[in-house]
Amino acid sequence: MSLPFSVDSTDGLARCGSLITKHGKIDTPTFMPVGTAATVKAMMPSSIKETGAQIILGNTYHLMLRPGASRIRDLGGLHQFMGWQGPILTDSGGYQVMSLAQLRKLDDDGVTFRSHIDGSYHRLTPEKSIEIQLELGSNIVMAFDECTPFPISEEDAEKSMLLSMRWAERSKQSFEDQAGYGLFGIVQGSVFESLRVQSAKALLEIGFDGYAVGGLAVGEGHEKMMGVLKMTLPVLPADKPRYLMGVGKPRDLVAAVQNGIDMFDCVLPTRSGRTGQAFTKRGEVNLRNARHSNDPRPLDADCSCPACTQFSRAYLHHLVKSGEILGAMLLTWHNLKYYQDLMRGLREAIKNGLLGEFASLFNQEQKSGDIAPIK
Amino acid sequence: MSLPFSVDSTDGLARCGSLITKHGKIDTPTFMPVGTAATVKAMMPSSIKETGAQIILGNTYHLMLRPGASRIRDLGGLHQFMGWQGPILTDSGGYQVMSLAQLRKLDDDGVTFRSHIDGSYHRLTPEKSIEIQLELGSNIVMAFDECTPFPISEEDAEKSMLLSMRWAERSKQSFEDQAGYGLFGIVQGSVFESLRVQSAKALLEIGFDGYAVGGLAVGEGHEKMMGVLKMTLPVLPADKPRYLMGVGKPRDLVAAVQNGIDMFDCVLPTRSGRTGQAFTKRGEVNLRNARHSNDPRPLDADCSCPACTQFSRAYLHHLVKSGEILGAMLLTWHNLKYYQDLMRGLREAIKNGLLGEFASLFNQEQKSGDIAPIK
Numbered sequence: 174m175s176l177p178f179s180v181d182s183t184d185g186l187a188r189c190g191s192l193i194t195k196h197g198k199i200d201t202p203t204f205m206p207v208g209t210a211a212t213v214k215a216m217m218p219s220s221i222k223e224t225g226a227q228i229i230l231g232n233t234y235h236l237m238l239r240p241g242a243s244r245i246r247d248l249g250g251l252h253q254f255m256g257w258q259g260p261i262l263t264d265s266g267g268y269q270v271m272s273l274a275q276l277r278k279l280d281d282d283g284v285t286f287r288s289h290i291d292g293s294y295h296r297l298t299p300e301k302s303i304e305i306q307l308e309l310g311s312n313i314v315m316a317f318d319e320c321t322p323f324p325i326s327e328e329d330a331e332k333s334m335l336l337s338m339r340w341a342e343r344s345k346q347s348f349e350d351q352a353g354y355g356l357f358g359i360v361q362g363s364v365f366e367s368l369r370v371q372s373a374k375a376l377l378e379i380g381f382d383g384y385a386v387g388g389l390a391v392g393e394g395h396e397k398m399m400g401v402l403k404m405t406l407p408v409l410p411a412d413k414p415r416y417l418m419g420v421g422k423p424r425d426l427v428a429a430v431q432n433g434i435d436m437f438d439c440v441l442p443t444r445s446g447r448t449g450q451a452f453t454k455r456g457e458v459n460l461r462n463a464r465h466s467n468d469p470r471p472l473d474a475d476c477s478c479p480a481c482t483q484f485s486r487a488y489l490h491h492l493v494k495s496g497e498i499l500g501a502m503l504l505t506w507h508n509l510k511y512y513q514d515l516m517r518g519l520r521e522a523i524k525n526g527l528l529g530e531f532a533s534l535f536n537q538e539q540k541s542g543d544i545a546p547i548k
Numbered sequence: 549m550s551l552p553f554s555v556d557s558t559d560g561l562a563r564c565g566s567l568i569t570k571h572g573k574i575d576t577p578t579f580m581p582v583g584t585a586a587t588v589k590a591m592m593p594s595s596i597k598e599t600g601a602q603i604i605l606g607n608t609y610h611l612m613l614r615p616g617a618s619r620i621r622d623l624g625g626l627h628q629f630m631g632w633q634g635p636i637l638t639d640s641g642g643y644q645v646m647s648l649a650q651l652r653k654l655d656d657d658g659v660t661f662r663s664h665i666d667g668s669y670h671r672l673t674p675e676k677s678i679e680i681q682l683e684l685g686s687n688i689v690m691a692f693d694e695c696t697p698f699p700i701s702e703e704d705a706e707k708s709m710l711l712s713m714r715w716a717e718r719s720k721q722s723f724e725d726q727a728g729y730g731l732f733g734i735v736q737g738s739v740f741e742s743l744r745v746q747s748a749k750a751l752l753e754i755g756f757d758g759y760a761v762g763g764l765a766v767g768e769g770h771e772k773m774m775g776v777l778k779m780t781l782p783v784l785p786a787d788k789p790r791y792l793m794g795v796g797k798p799r800d801l802v803a804a805v806q807n808g809i810d811m812f813d814c815v816l817p818t819r820s821g822r823t824g825q826a827f828t829k830r831g832e833v834n835l836r837n838a839r840h841s842n843d844p845r846p847l848d849a850d851c852s853c854p855a856c857t858q859f860s861r862a863y864l865h866h867l868v869k870s871g872e873i874l875g876a877m878l879l880t881w882h883n884l885k886y887y888q889d890l891m892r893g894l895r896e897a898i899k900n901g902l903l904g905e906f907a908s909l910f911n912q913e914q915k916s917g918d919i920a921p922i923k
Contacts, residue, residue, distance in 0.1 A: 211866065215873040217854065240841065240866045248844055248862050256858045447873075466615065469623055479592065483631045487623050491586065491615045498590040498822075498873055 176313070176355030176382040178414050184528040186406070186433040189520050192383075192414055194260040194312040195353025196252060197227065201414060201435035202519050204426065204512045205230045205262060207443060210239065211255040214443050215498070215505045218256045224478070224506065225513035228260040228312075230438040233305055234269035237295070238288050242308040250310030262313035262438070265302045265344070265359075268320045268387075268419070279319070281336065299343035303356075307349060315385065316344035318359045323391040330363040337361045338375040345379050355382030357416060363388055364397050366404040373408035383414040386434075390419040398425065402432040423452060423515055424539065427532050430519050442512045446505030449493035451480075453511065456539050460504065464546040465490035478510040479503060551688070551730030551757040553789050559903040561781070561808040564895050567758075567789055569635040569687040570728025571627060572602065576789060576810035577894050579801065579887045580605045580637060582818060585614065586630040589818050590873070590880045593631045599853070599881065600888035603635040603687075605813045608680050609644035612670070613663045617683040625685030637688035637813070640677045640719070640734075643695045643762075643794070654694070656711065674718035678731075682724060690760065691719035693734045698766040705738040712736045713750040720754050730757030732791060738763055739772050741779040748783035758789040761809075765794040773800065777807040798827060798890055799914065802907050805894050817887045821880030824868035828886065831914050835879065839921040840865040853885040854878060 177193040192199040206213045206221060209232045213221050221229065231251055236242060245254050251261055270277055270286050277286035283298030302317040318337035321330055341358050348356040358376035362368030376384060386405055389398050398420070409415055416436035417429050426437055442452060449461040453473040460472070468486035476482075480489060480503035492500030515535075522531035552568040567574040581588045581596060583604045588596050596604065606626055611617060620629050626636055645652055645661050652661035658673030677692040693712035696705055716733050723731040733751035737743030751759060761780055764773050773795070784790055791811035792804050801812055817827060824836040828848040835847070843861035851857075855864060855878035867875030890910075897906035 210870045210872060211863070212872050212874045215877070217874070217877065218858070219854075239870060240862070244842060244862070247842065248860060254860070254863055254866075256863070467619060467622065479594075483593070485623060485629070487615070487619070488586070488629055488631070491629075495585045495614060497585060497587050498876055499587045499592070501873060502590070502592065502877070 175350050175352060178383070178412065180411065182524050184523040184526050185431065187430050187523050187528050188433060188435060189523040190414070190435060193353070196258060196260045196312055199227045199260055200520060202430045202516055203227060203436050204516045205436065205438040206509050207232070207438055207440045208255065208257070210235045211245070211251060215447065215501045216509070220506060221257065221509070222259065224509040225517060226259075226509065228262060229257060231261055231263045231309060231311065232269060233263050233266035233302060233309070236309060237266065237305050238290055242305040246308040246310070252310060260312040261310075263306045263309055263311035263315065264418075265306070265315040265317040266297050267302070267318045270297055271320050281339075299340040300347045303344050303347035312354055313383070314348060314354070314356045316341040316356065316358050316381070318361060318387060320388050320391070321361065321363055323363065323393045325363050327365050327368070330365055331368055334361040334368050334372050338372060341376055342379055345381070357381055357383040357385050359385040359387040359418070360405055361388050364393055364401055369401060369405045370408050373405055377408070377410065381413070383416060384409045385416040385418050387418045389417065390421050395425060395428070399428050399432060402429060402434065406433045423512070424536065426515065427519065427535050431528060431532060442508030443505050446508045447501040449500065449504065451504055452508050453543070454538050455541050455543050458543050460486065460489045460493045462490075468547045470544070470547070472507060473511075476507060476510060476514070478507045480507040550725050550727060553758070553787065555786065557899050559898040559901050560806065562805050562898050562903050563808060563810060564898040565789070565810060568728070571633060571635045571687055574602045574635055575895060577805045577891055578602060578811050579891045580811065580813040581884050582607070582813055582815045583630065583632070585610045586620070586626060590822065590876045591884070595881060596632065596884070597634065599884040600892060601634075601884065603637060604632060606636055606638045606684060606686065607644060608638050608641035608677060608684070611684060612641065612680050613665055617680040621683040621685070627685060635687040636685075638681045638684055638686035638690065639793075640681070640690040640692040641672050642677070642693045645672055646695050656714075674715040675722045678719050678722035687729055688758070689723060689729070689731045691716045691731065691733045691756070693736060693762060695763050695766070696736065696738055698738065698768045700738050702740050702743070705740055706743055709736040709743050709747050713747060716751060717754055720756070732756055732758040732760050734760040734762040734793070735780055736763050739768060739776055744776060744780045745783050748780055752783070752785065756788070758791060759784045760791040760793050762793045764792065765796050770800060770803070774803050774807060777804060777809065781808045798887070799911065801890060802894065802910050806903060806907060817883030818880050821883045822876040824875065824879065826879055827883050828918070829913050830916050830918050833918050835861065835864045835868045837865075843922050845919070845922070847882060848886075851882060851885060851889070853882045855882040
């Protein structure tokens with residue numbers, strides 16, 4: 174076992190556990206901030222840690238193009254390069270490459286694509302993706318897969334899923350076992366139950382340190398997403414971590430945890446932070462809105478992040494309107510803190526057998542709406 | 549005396565002193581980071597303080613347009629608004645308005661101009677500028693003046709200087725004395741000795757808490773700038789602080805301190821930080837340059853800032869090339885730390901009577917060039 178995982182308590186289908194990596198322990202359910210280009214945008218590594226994040230995600234596609242995986246390896250690996258000493262999960266590059274649309278060509282062996290930076294040609298195969306992720310020194314390596322768009326016909330979804338399963342097998346063959354590092358497989362099959370079950374079983378056959386549910390958050394909506402979890406998760410082994418890729422909004426996280434998901438990643442908190450959008454207990458708040466321009470109150474009185482404890486809504490509004498970097502810094506920090514506080518809340522609720530109550534209160538508060546503007 | 553100032557030690561013309569404001573003591577010579585729009589770009593207030601900065605500068609022109617001075621007053625003043633508890637100096641808006649060129653119209657009473665943000669019309673007079681600065685709650689208010697371009701004829705320079713002196717008188721009339729707050733006059737007269745002396749004497753006649761040298765760093769060059777200081781400073785009283793506005797490069801600071809300047813402000817460290825340019829003991833370093841792409845060494849091994857202690861040149865290069873916000877954050881921090889360390893070095897040298905030696909070593913090191921690239 175390369176990546177020890179234990180489920181320490183359960184509440185319904187939800188689980189609280191620990192995943193042990195070479196770079197530290199991760200309490201699950203966990204949310205991984207996205208560090209696309211070897212930086213969680215607008216955050217110092219020390220600040221990421223202060224939000225409560227225990228693991229971050231790096232993007233193979235971006236890093237292989239710039240600054241290059243072998244360069245990062247020569248500089249001591251991704252942890253050393255970006256000054257993040259905690260665990261790192263890397264995606265396989267598959268998702269980004271597939272979303273290039275016109276710039277890529279897929280065959281059974283892999284995919285050829287052009288860089289969005291300089292137009293140069295590159296090729297990713299399962300073997301190459303794993304090689305790059307090993308060069309980066311990733312703690313959790315993801316199998317190379319094809320992520321299908323939504324909607325898609327069952328026939329195309331099956332063809333793609335079967336390709337991803339062949340690639341999963343080749344990913345496993347290329348991966349080198351080492352204590353504290355692991356490889357996750359990715360269940361595909363769009364919204365079709367038989368395909369999801371078939372995919373999950375195929376991955377179990379190969380054997381992975383964890384299992385991800387891929388191909389979601391592509392426009393299918395909250396209900397369909399939960400539907401896929403309900404059909405997929407029962408097939409996956411209880412003693413391995415389960416990772417819902419690229420998800421999501423706070424309510425997606427709460428519901429997915431209730432269905433038994435242990436890990437998440439998403440650009441929402443960081444990307445929204447750079448555009449003036451904040452997540453709070455009372456729902457989303459757009460700091461760009463003029464209603465905040467004279468408001469001396471904190472964004473969220475219950476939040477302990479710098480944006481909420483040191484500044485007013487009026488100031489945050491001013492920063493966002495002025496396009497100031499500090500606005501992006503503060504709102505990114507706040508959003509990541511909100512996501513981490515939410516995960517901590519979920520973990521504590523599970524431990525105390527109160528997840529249902531937690532989820533009810535969460536949904537109620539989210540719908541209560543932002544505080545009334547100052548007259 | 550609204551703003552107590554004491555010269556605690558001297559070395560030649562250079563002085564080490566303390567300026568006491570309502571918001572704290574400033575050790576001089578001091579460098580003030582520029583916080584144009586109520587934020588020192590890409591820096592948290594706590595980080596500004598960590599660099600050693602004791603006072604920052606705010607821009608009246610920018611703040612009156614957005615978010616508006618009365619709004620800031622209603623929100624508790626600029627200190628409260630931007631979360632900076634230390635002293636603040638505000639400029640008068642004159643310099644920014646004058647640099648609008650086509651968008652402004654000057655008369656003896658003041659200047660009418662159009663906002664660069666939304667094209668709306670505004671008017672600044674000495675009375676209005678002082679009123680705004682008082683609304684902001686600035687510790688050090690600057691008299692409203694006209695800043696002339698370079699080169700300029702002696703006739704035009706005289707006309708402009710005499711206007712600035714009339715405005716200085718009106719600024720003084722409008723200022724309201726309060727303990728811990730003060731008003732500075734600004735010497736004008738371009739590079740003409742008789743005008744500078746005449747201007748300085750006119751200001752002395754009016755009486756200010758400190759005296760600034762304005763109209764420099766507009767393209768006249770280092771030697772002419774020092775020439776103006778040599779003709780101007782002897783006229784100014786030894787027991788008042790002297791502020792060289794908008795300056796400058798590290799060598800300008802060292803030479804100006806040797807001539808008896810106590811205070812500086814400049815956008816160079818912050819603006820350069822956002823474009824990948826770093827100031828170091830061994831001169832300027834352009835992190836955008838490919839020579840750094842594989843370099844595991846710190847930007848400056850002697851610097852204690854986060855950029856230098858936690859990251860490699862290769863990483864900083866990567867951030868700059870990728871246009872990442874963290875690059876701006878780290879290099880701004882580094883540059884401000886470099887400037888503050890330089891000022892601290894100057895203060896200690898003066899106290900120990902070793903300023904000449906300090907300046908020689910400084911110039912020698914600056915010329916030594918950056919470390920050789922890794923092969």
